[in-house]
Structure formats: C-alpha cells, structure tokens
Amino acid sequence: MKTLLTTILILMCLLGTELSFAEKKQDSALSNKSFKKGVRLFNSGNFIQAEKQFQVLLDSGYRDLDLIAIQAQVHLELHAPHAAKDVILLTDERNEDLDFLLAVSHYFLEEFDEAYKELMLIKDTAAYHVDDMKRRIDYAKQHYRDYKGYVIQNFGPEVNTKYREYAAVMFHGTGELLYTTRNDSSEYTAHDGMAFETIHDTSIDSLNAWHVADPFEFHTRHEKRHDATVQVYDDGKKLITFHNGRLFKSHLENGAWEEDELIDIHGEDGVDTHCFIADDESFIIFASDFRSHGRDLDLFVSYKQTDGTWGKAIPMDELNTEFDEDAPFLAEDSTLYFSSRGHHSLGGFDVFKSTYDKTTKKWSKPENLDFPINTVSEDIYFSIHGKVAYISSTRKGGYGSLDLYRVMMFNEFKIEGLVLNDKTKEPIPDCQIEIEYDQFYFRTYSDENGHYEMFVPVNENMVMTFNKDGKKLHQEKYYVDVFFREKDDHVYNFHVPHVVGAPTANANLEDGEEPTLIHMEMHNEFDPQSFVVSISHDKVGHWSDSLKNxxxxxxxxxxxxxxxxxxxxxxxxxxxxxxxxxxxxxxxxxxxxxxxxxxxxxxxxxxxxxxxxxxxxxxxxxxxxxxxxxxxxxxxxxxxxxxxxxxxxxxxxxxxxxxxxxxxxxxxxxxxxxxxx
CATH class of the missing domain: 3.30.1330.60 (OmpA-like domain)
Structure with missing residues (x-):
C-alpha cells in the first residue's frame, strides 16, 4: 500500500523548501559509518532503521546540526513530532533548517503560536516560504477555533500501538471491526523497515472498551505480503482486501473464506489502494495511480457490464486534485466520503464529503468535515454507520503513528428523570442543578414533581451541584457514557441528601477520583433522534438551561x-x-x-x-x-x-x-x- 508520508513532505514540497543538510561535512561525525548507512536508509524510505543509525551517533554525544536536522526529519516522517522537537532541543545552536523543522514540529503538535514564533526567525525566501506557512497556521487556527460538536475516542492500548493501525471496517455490526496493523507481531519486515500489513479483529465489550485484538486468520494471510482491510459487504459474506498493490475479493462459504479473486478494474499497471463496492456489485469507486504512473492517487468509478466485467474507469474529476485522493466510502444516505491532500486540507489527508446530483450528473463541491474530525495531521479511512464513524489519524495524543478512533457524530445527550431524597425516596421539587465542565457552566431545575431534563456533554467529567432554597445539598463528579444497544434509555434518577443547610462532603472531587458513571443507551441509526445533538464549540454555552433558552x-x-x-x-x-x-x-x-x-x-x-x-x-x-x-x-x-x-x-x-x-x-x-x- 502506498506509504502514508507525513505532511512535512507536502509542506516542504508546497513551500519549495530543501534542507541544507544535503551538503555534508567530511571532517565531522557525519563521516561516521553509522551516519552514511542512516542516509542510505533514509533515502530508501526505511525511516525505522535510519532513526536507529542516527540515534547511535546522538547517544555517543555528537551534536552536529546536520545530524540533528536529519534525525528530526526522520521523526517527522514517522509521525513523531514530539521526538522531532526533543532532538532539535538537544542543542542551543540554531540555523534556518532547525528553526523551520522546529516550527513544523510545533505545527503538528498543534502549538500554533510557538510555530509562528519560530517562523519569525526565518526570512521569507525561495527556500523558505515563511509567509505561506504563516497563512497555513492562521487557516488551521480558524478551523480549530470553530470546531464541530463530535466526540472523538481513541481505541486505546488494547488496539493501538506505537506502530500503525488503520482502515477499520465494520464486521458483524459496529461492535466488531477488522483493521490493518503494522505492529511487531510478524518477524518479517518490508523495505521500509516496518512489519508487513496484517489484518486484526477486535470487538467492544459490555463496558464500552475494546478487546485486545487478535490476528484475523484467513487464507490470504502471508508472512511476506501486505494484507490490508478495505471493505466488508453483502451482510458480512464478502470481503475486499489489499495485497501488494491490488484489490482482491473473498467469499465466506460454510464459515470459511474461499480463495481470493483479483478485482481487475482497469487492466493497467498501477497501485489500487482502496475502494467501495456496492452490495450488488453494480459499481465500484476506487483509488488508483494507474493514470498518473505513480505520481498521485485519484478517484475513479466503474460499472459492472452485462458480461460480468468492469466497464471503463471514469475519473471523478469534480473530486480529484493534483494531490492524492484515497479511501472512498459511500454511506447509507448516499453521501460519499473520501480523503484528500488537496481541496485546501488542514494538513496532509483530510476527510471530505460530496453528494451526486442525478440531474447534472456531477458530484457536489467537496466539503471539509473540519476539526475535530480533521486535524493538521493525517486523517484518513473514514467510514460512517448511523451516528458512529471510524477514522485513522496521526493526531497528537495517540499511541504512535496512525491510530484508530471512533467518532460519535454528536456531543450532547438528553437525560431526564427525578431528583430524589436519598433517604425517603421522595421527589425534591424546585431543586437547582448546576453543572460545570471545562470552562462551561449551566444549570437546570427540577419541576414541582421533582422531574428534570437537560442536555449534558458526552465523555466529559462534570461537577454537579444540587441546591435547594439557596442551600447546597450535594456535589459530585459525573460522567455520561453512551452505549449503542437495541433500545433507547436516557432516564437517570439522582439520589441526593435533603438536609438543607448541612451539605454533604464533596464526593469524588479529588484529583484522580473516578466520577460516577451515567450509563445511557441508544439505537445507532441515521435518522434524527431528539435526545442527541451536535453543538459546535461556540454554541455550547447557549443550550444550557432547562427552559431551552x-x-x-x-x-x-x-x-x-x-x-x-x-x-x-x-x-x-x-x-x-x-x-x-x-x-x-x-x-x-x-x-x-x-x-x-x-x-x-x-x-x-x-x-x-x-x-x-x-x-x-x-x-x-x-x-x-x-x-x-x-x-x-x-x-x-x-x-x-x-x-x-x-x-x-x-x-x-x-x-x-x-x-x-x-x-x-x-x-x-x-x-x-x-x-x-
């Protein structure tokens, strides 16, 4: 599969930047065999081994600026901006290469102000298009400031590792997934120093946690071949995988996967990286570089002919750019999602969506899904099922390189119930409930029957204070977790002491204490549901009161x-x-x-x-x-x-x-x- 390079290469390409460490000094540590070997590995794309070679010199005490610069770029290639930043800070000396690389490291760490300060040290020249980079930072800050109302959840250490995990596909419902990994479970490595792609299987348990992933055993698995997930379709009976540059189809028969079959779409040389195929196999949308001879990926559509062969591959011109387009996914509502490095992405691959107009027979202008789905890092392999989506990303805060994330396409959940006296179990009328989380504050009230209803943030630690007649009754930390089940349940009763003037001790408010879990359940479906909403960041403070503002x-x-x-x-x-x-x-x-x-x-x-x-x-x-x-x-x-x-x-x-x-x-x-x- 085509390597996912970090956005640093794209930035440097767009800005016309060439780092000066290409001119090596022969009388320094750079003449060391370890360095020469590292350069050869770097030039061949084997960043894993190159990093090890350069680290040998750094551990020996060498602080040559050219060595530090190339090692910083290696870390950026491996989606490790923290490591790139750390290696640059090993020395107090600076040149424009290091200033630029430090700015880029800050950029990927979403430290935009720090990146801007570093760029102030560099002149805007043909080598360093500083003004263009500043505009990119301003563009990112604007999108981050106006972010959408979604919940992004990392799959956690049972699935994600310091290696690459990506391309999750739904398998037997949204609670079980197949995905691709390049972890160290195989003793064999590809030319880039990483393990060959293998397919793993994971599922979610009753506590909303993902199980430790296991290798997905089926006949196409080879020790020295890339095997990657692409799509499961036809009610889980058919599977499309990627093997060394081409797409293959397998059938499930009597509990076993039959031999894979090459999907020969265009009959030409080239790499076909990803696709979406209709359940009835009437059409296929795929990403390939066969028209550009390896220069960039474009999206194409092909229709099944009456003789069972695929028709001519038609480029999707409204969606393709001079950069890469990849990972198409057609959702249940006929919205096409794909990833692109063009269309003014925030950085690297971003996820875009488009719809097809049957009258004009054209795809609509691609719309960026924006932050927090898209970041300045790589965001790719987006698929959506109802109100749950999956994405692969190198964003900060992950376990290393590409990680798998689950996306809830909402961020507030309506809960309702009674405020009850914990001893008498009688409702408490006119009880004021104050909620605080992050920098937001809001409140609601129980009515004359002790009933309340309110929208609360999902997956946020909230401090809730219960007041009656101006006196505090109780205070506790709560956390709303949403489970996707076969029923809708958004009722929760609060049991609080009702001793006016003698409030209880603040429960669970110490740092490190676990909050009380509010367990909510819902069907996962595309249709609107009145008890979940997506509220953008700039609107969060406006929905807060039970009187609905x-x-x-x-x-x-x-x-x-x-x-x-x-x-x-x-x-x-x-x-x-x-x-x-x-x-x-x-x-x-x-x-x-x-x-x-x-x-x-x-x-x-x-x-x-x-x-x-x-x-x-x-x-x-x-x-x-x-x-x-x-x-x-x-x-x-x-x-x-x-x-x-x-x-x-x-x-x-x-x-x-x-x-x-x-x-x-x-x-x-x-x-x-x-x-x-």
Missing part, C-alpha cells in the same frame, strides 16, 4: 426600564456581582408592576467589560445573572420561571476602552415572556 428561540420583548440617570440596564461595579441599591430598587419595581402573579417567565443575561480573561469573565457574568435571579426569587419569582446565562465579554454595548464604556458593559439584561396558556 426561550429568549433566543422565541420572540421575547426586551424589558427596558429606565432609571432617573437614563440607564437602560442593571449595572455592576468593577469585578463585582453584588447588586447596588438602585439595582434592587429597579427589580422591586419590575416585580410589582409586571412579574408578581407568576404569569411571566424571565431570562437574565450577565455581561462584563473586556478586562480579565475569557474564562474569568464567563464566571463573573454568570454570577451577575445569578445575583439578579436570586433577588427575584426572594421577591417571589419561582425558580423554574427564571433562566440565566453568562455572556462574558462576548456581547459588548460599547467597544472603546474608556471607563465609561467599561461601566456600561458591566450589566445584566432582563427579558420576559408571558407564559402560554
């Missing part, structure tokens, strides 16, 4: 009450969330003239000025909104009639840096809506 979803009149000085909001002192006397007076007027009687629901937005960090201002603005809500509760407004939100400094009334502007931005805005009868 009615002031954003419906038409809400803005309550504009003007005091004697002409101000139209309730204002706060610097770094304070305490109500002023004029603020309390305004709220009393509001209650007596409008809110008394319980006919209205209220929404409160807290705001800050621009001073202070985003996280601090988010907390402070929420405290200001809570202060207003608490005072309204004292006046008689029911807890479940009030929703609060902290906006931080994201919605300024005045954008200049004057004290007057700051004072007017430190405010709480109040909205109201008459309840529907």
């Amino acid at each position: 009615f002031y954003e979803e419906k038409h809400i009149a803005y309550l504009a009450r003007t005091d004697k000085s002409g101000q139209s909001s309730l204002f706060f002192d610097f770094n304070s969330h305490s109500l002023s006397e004029s603020g309390e007076h305004m709220l009393k007027q509001l209650y007596s003239s409008i809110l008394e009687g319980g006919e209205y629901r209220v929404a409160i937005k807290g705001h800050t000025d621009t001073r202070g960090s985003h996280t601090y201002n988010k907390k402070l603005s929420l405290k200001r909104a809570h202060a207003v809500a608490k005072y309204l509760h004292r006046l008689g407004v029911k807890h479940h009639d009030v929703a609060v939100e902290g906006m931080g400094e994201t919605d300024l009334m005045h954008h200049d840096d004057s004290e007057t502007a700051h004072a007017k931005n430190r405010r709480a805005e109040i909205f109201y809506e008459r309840k529907q009868q």
Whole structure:
C-alpha cells in the first residue's frame, strides 16, 4: 500500500523548501559509518532503521546540526513530532533548517503560536516560504477555533500501538471491526523497515472498551505480503482486501473464506489502494495511480457490464486534485466520503464529503468535515454507520503513528428523570442543578414533581451541584457514557441528601477520583433522534438551561426600564456581582408592576467589560445573572420561571476602552415572556 508520508513532505514540497543538510561535512561525525548507512536508509524510505543509525551517533554525544536536522526529519516522517522537537532541543545552536523543522514540529503538535514564533526567525525566501506557512497556521487556527460538536475516542492500548493501525471496517455490526496493523507481531519486515500489513479483529465489550485484538486468520494471510482491510459487504459474506498493490475479493462459504479473486478494474499497471463496492456489485469507486504512473492517487468509478466485467474507469474529476485522493466510502444516505491532500486540507489527508446530483450528473463541491474530525495531521479511512464513524489519524495524543478512533457524530445527550431524597425516596421539587465542565457552566431545575431534563456533554467529567432554597445539598463528579444497544434509555434518577443547610462532603472531587458513571443507551441509526445533538464549540454555552433558552428561540420583548440617570440596564461595579441599591430598587419595581402573579417567565443575561480573561469573565457574568435571579426569587419569582446565562465579554454595548464604556458593559439584561396558556 502506498506509504502514508507525513505532511512535512507536502509542506516542504508546497513551500519549495530543501534542507541544507544535503551538503555534508567530511571532517565531522557525519563521516561516521553509522551516519552514511542512516542516509542510505533514509533515502530508501526505511525511516525505522535510519532513526536507529542516527540515534547511535546522538547517544555517543555528537551534536552536529546536520545530524540533528536529519534525525528530526526522520521523526517527522514517522509521525513523531514530539521526538522531532526533543532532538532539535538537544542543542542551543540554531540555523534556518532547525528553526523551520522546529516550527513544523510545533505545527503538528498543534502549538500554533510557538510555530509562528519560530517562523519569525526565518526570512521569507525561495527556500523558505515563511509567509505561506504563516497563512497555513492562521487557516488551521480558524478551523480549530470553530470546531464541530463530535466526540472523538481513541481505541486505546488494547488496539493501538506505537506502530500503525488503520482502515477499520465494520464486521458483524459496529461492535466488531477488522483493521490493518503494522505492529511487531510478524518477524518479517518490508523495505521500509516496518512489519508487513496484517489484518486484526477486535470487538467492544459490555463496558464500552475494546478487546485486545487478535490476528484475523484467513487464507490470504502471508508472512511476506501486505494484507490490508478495505471493505466488508453483502451482510458480512464478502470481503475486499489489499495485497501488494491490488484489490482482491473473498467469499465466506460454510464459515470459511474461499480463495481470493483479483478485482481487475482497469487492466493497467498501477497501485489500487482502496475502494467501495456496492452490495450488488453494480459499481465500484476506487483509488488508483494507474493514470498518473505513480505520481498521485485519484478517484475513479466503474460499472459492472452485462458480461460480468468492469466497464471503463471514469475519473471523478469534480473530486480529484493534483494531490492524492484515497479511501472512498459511500454511506447509507448516499453521501460519499473520501480523503484528500488537496481541496485546501488542514494538513496532509483530510476527510471530505460530496453528494451526486442525478440531474447534472456531477458530484457536489467537496466539503471539509473540519476539526475535530480533521486535524493538521493525517486523517484518513473514514467510514460512517448511523451516528458512529471510524477514522485513522496521526493526531497528537495517540499511541504512535496512525491510530484508530471512533467518532460519535454528536456531543450532547438528553437525560431526564427525578431528583430524589436519598433517604425517603421522595421527589425534591424546585431543586437547582448546576453543572460545570471545562470552562462551561449551566444549570437546570427540577419541576414541582421533582422531574428534570437537560442536555449534558458526552465523555466529559462534570461537577454537579444540587441546591435547594439557596442551600447546597450535594456535589459530585459525573460522567455520561453512551452505549449503542437495541433500545433507547436516557432516564437517570439522582439520589441526593435533603438536609438543607448541612451539605454533604464533596464526593469524588479529588484529583484522580473516578466520577460516577451515567450509563445511557441508544439505537445507532441515521435518522434524527431528539435526545442527541451536535453543538459546535461556540454554541455550547447557549443550550444550557432547562427552559431551552426561550429568549433566543422565541420572540421575547426586551424589558427596558429606565432609571432617573437614563440607564437602560442593571449595572455592576468593577469585578463585582453584588447588586447596588438602585439595582434592587429597579427589580422591586419590575416585580410589582409586571412579574408578581407568576404569569411571566424571565431570562437574565450577565455581561462584563473586556478586562480579565475569557474564562474569568464567563464566571463573573454568570454570577451577575445569578445575583439578579436570586433577588427575584426572594421577591417571589419561582425558580423554574427564571433562566440565566453568562455572556462574558462576548456581547459588548460599547467597544472603546474608556471607563465609561467599561461601566456600561458591566450589566445584566432582563427579558420576559408571558407564559402560554
């Protein structure tokens, strides 16, 4: 299979960069036999053995800049930017080669600001297109900042290793997979120094953990041949695999796989790396370099003829670029997913999607799936089944090189149930539930029957605090895990002590303590399900309240009450969330003239000025909104009639840096809506 080179090669190719260590000095450590052997291995693509040869010299104390530069590039070729960074930092000396390689290492580690600083040390020349690299960093930062609402899960050490694991294909449902690995289970190695590709089998257990993978034994397995996964189809009765540059098909008969058969699509020389074939074998979409004579991979489609042969391979021109396109997968809803190094990818292979227009007979413009599915590293072999997808990636945080990841195409799950007194088992009405995770804060309430419902983040440690009548009852750490089963179950009852004024000790809040698991179950299907949602990062803070942020979803009149000085909001002192006397007076007027009687629901937005960090201002603005809500509760407004939100400094009334502007931005805005009868 065509080697997955790291994006460093592409960046250097695009930017026209050639490292200066090509000119070697004969009177230094670089004349050492280990170095010469390492260079030969490097040039042949055997980075595994080249790294070992160069490490011999480094361990001996040599710190030649050319040696460090080539070893750093070896690490980058092996998808190990941490190691590349570490070897560069072995010396305090610098040249432009090392500055550039350090910038690239930071880039792959998603340390974008550090990468930018290193590039500032290099002139923008024909050798180093620094400005282009800076634009690439800005492009990546933009996409990372606006990331989508998905959950990305590494398969863990039972499956992933420091070697390459990739190309997961569904086998007997989403709970069992076949995949390709180049781990050290074989004593034989290919020309690149890594083990030959072999196919392994893994499945998920009742605790949502993947079992230790086993070799998938079938007749095509050879000790000195690449055997890789491509597709399982026709209800698991047919299997397509890759062997040394070509695609093969096998049939399952009486529990055994019959001899593989070459899929002769185009009858020409070239490497066919991956494909998607219809269950009825009426068409095949495949990736190949047979038209470019090994220069790059393109996507083609071919249709089965009446005589059983494949028709002429038709290039998919709307999808192909001058770079590689690979790993096509046609989903159940007829969306085509594929990976490409073109189409303005974030870096290396990115996953794109496209749909076919039967009227124009053209594929739509490829759409980047964006972060977190795509990163600045290699992201390839994407397949999706319902709301679960699989991807192979060299992203940071993995176990080494390509790792397997599972993707949940949502990041929030609706749970509902009762808040109960843990002794009497009686419902607790009007109980406030505050949830905190990462930098986000939100709350909900139980109703008069003790029932609550809320969307909560999946696979995030949450600190949940239960309050009643302004007193803390209980605090604990929770974690929502979603299991794909044959039923939908999103009911969870909280059992909390109900001793007002005598809160329990904070349970499970120490570092390292395991959170309480909230076990949720759902069918895996393509159709929309009301209890799962995908919320992008910039919208997370806006879905938080059990009242569903009615002031954003419906038409809400803005309550504009003007005091004697002409101000139209309730204002706060610097770094304070305490109500002023004029603020309390305004709220009393509001209650007596409008809110008394319980006919209205209220929404409160807290705001800050621009001073202070985003996280601090988010907390402070929420405290200001809570202060207003608490005072309204004292006046008689029911807890479940009030929703609060902290906006931080994201919605300024005045954008200049004057004290007057700051004072007017430190405010709480109040909205109201008459309840529907």
